[in-house]
Amino acid sequence: MRRNTIVLIAVLFILAVFAWAGWANWEYRKQAAERLLAGAAQGELVPTSGGDAMNYVSPLDGKPAPNFALENLSGSKVALASYKGKAVMINFWATWCGPCKVETPWIVELRDKYAAQGFEVLGVDTEGDDLQPGDKAGWAKAEANAGKFVAEMKVPYPVLLDGDSISRDYGGLDDLPASFFVDRSGKVVAASLGLTSESDIEGNIKKALAD
Amino acid sequence: MGRMNWNRICAAVLLGLAGMAAAKAHGQFISNSPRNSSVIKTEAVQYLFPEQVSVPAGKPSAVTLHFRVAQGLHINSHTPSDDFLIPTDFSIPDGMGVRLGAASYPPGTIISLAFDPKTKLSVYTGEFDIQARIVATPGNHLVQAKLRYQACDQNQCMPPKTINVPIDVIGK
Numbered sequence: 001m002r003r004n005t006i007v008l009i010a011v012l013f014i015l016a017v018f019a020w021a022g023w024a025n026w027e028y029r030k031q032a033a034e035r036l037l038a039g040a041a042q043g044e045l046v047p048t049s050g051g052d053a054m055n056y057v058s059p060l061d062g063k064p065a066p067n068f069a070l071e072n073l074s075g076s077k078v079a080l081a082s083y084k085g086k087a088v089m090i091n092f093w094a095t096w097c098g099p100c101k102v103e104t105p106w107i108v109e110l111r112d113k114y115a116a117q118g119f120e121v122l123g124v125d126t127e128g129d130d131l132q133p134g135d136k137a138g139w140a141k142a143e144a145n146a147g148k149f150v151a152e153m154k155v156p157y158p159v160l161l162d163g164d165s166i167s168r169d170y171g172g173l174d175d176l177p178a179s180f181f182v183d184r185s186g187k188v189v190a191a192s193l194g195l196t197s198e199s200d201i202e203g204n205i206k207k208a209l210a211d
Numbered sequence: 212m213g214r215m216n217w218n219r220i221c222a223a224v225l226l227g228l229a230g231m232a233a234a235k236a237h238g239q240f241i242s243n244s245p246r247n248s249s250v251i252k253t254e255a256v257q258y259l260f261p262e263q264v265s266v267p268a269g270k271p272s273a274v275t276l277h278f279r280v281a282q283g284l285h286i287n288s289h290t291p292s293d294d295f296l297i298p299t300d301f302s303i304p305d306g307m308g309v310r311l312g313a314a315s316y317p318p319g320t321i322i323s324l325a326f327d328p329k330t331k332l333s334v335y336t337g338e339f340d341i342q343a344r345i346v347a348t349p350g351n352h353l354v355q356a357k358l359r360y361q362a363c364d365q366n367q368c369m370p371p372k373t374i375n376v377p378i379d380v381i382g383k
Contacts, residue, residue, distance in 0.1 A: 094370070096361050096368065096371065097363070098324065098327065098332070098368065099363070099366055099367055099368060100368070101327075102326050102327050130370060130371050130372055130373050174370075175368065176367060176368050193367065194366035194367035195367065
């Protein structure tokens with residue numbers, strides 16, 4: 001009789017452990033779902049299977065590129081929607097970003113190479129991330145720097161200002177340079193974060209141009 | 212005898228299963244770390260010390276502030292090699308009972324990066340110190356000084372950032 005009681009207690013204890021394990025599993029899945037939701041707008045670097053090179057996996061891959069209308073250096077509004085039917089590389093950059101400076105001549109060269117096939121680049125300057133909205137001098141300096149940079153680099157494509165206002169739509173952009181390659185239908189087909197090679201950029205341009 | 216063995220077997224099997232369930236649940240809880248540690252989410256610069264300084268009230272006093280740049284990153288020195296680059300800059304906002312007279316910055320280390328070996332950069336990496344000459348009014352002041360910097364690694368750059376540098380300044 002006493003032995004049966006001990007066995008019964010042991011069984012109840014074990015059932016309680018099972019219940020706890022079930023609760024823990026449910027709680028874990030709930031936390032995982034919340035993390036997934038929180039990170040939905042945040043791209044991340046993941047290692048490729050082949051080695052150390054990093055591929056940028058953007059949450060926008062395969063989705064329509066978020067539309068925007070920003071002022072260019074001349075003060076005119078330029079909207080992404082007006083480039084529908086063209087393949088577009090949206091290149092987020094800043095004058096303080098060394099790697100951006102390195103890739104800009106490549107982008108200029110590739111833009112000239114593929115322009116006849118319906119390819120265009122939109123450079124989006126994200127100069128003043130920590131500038132306060134009321135810091136007129138800071139914004140003026142940022143705009144002047146952008147103009148100087150574009151002139152020095154002989155950039156032939158539209159350069160738009162205040163990229164910070166749209167960076168959240170493009171995954172937060174904690175780091176630069178960042179580029180999104182949009183096909184003729186307006187869908188993001190590739191993205192890159194950080195300095196990649198000229199041939200990587202060209203590969204992504206070809207993806208955007210492919211029908 | 213047969214019944215006793217049956218009870219023992221049942222108990223052993225259930226305990227084993229329970230142990231496995233518990234281990235699995237525990238494993239799930241401790242595996243919440245990001246799946247890729249290389250994602251850049253680190254604070255690029257950390258203020259180390261001092262937390263508190265005591266200085267003669269009304270007299271310029273030198274205070275050495277210690278900072279650390281996260282491993283694998285660099286920030287521009289106070290005198291970067293290019294006008295486009297954002298210098299590291301220390302400041303104390305007005306109205307905190309402590310005025311910044313001047314700040315002395317260390318010279319930058321000259322580096323060039325693999326992607327652009329021709330360009331020389333003047334940067335801070337690892338630990339660096341800024342010597343600030345401050346003038347405090349009498350009393351205890353919880354100063355939120357500021358450090359503005361812009362950090363990069365080998366391939367990408369983070370936007371310029373201003374961090375708080377909290378110092379308890381006692382003017383005697």
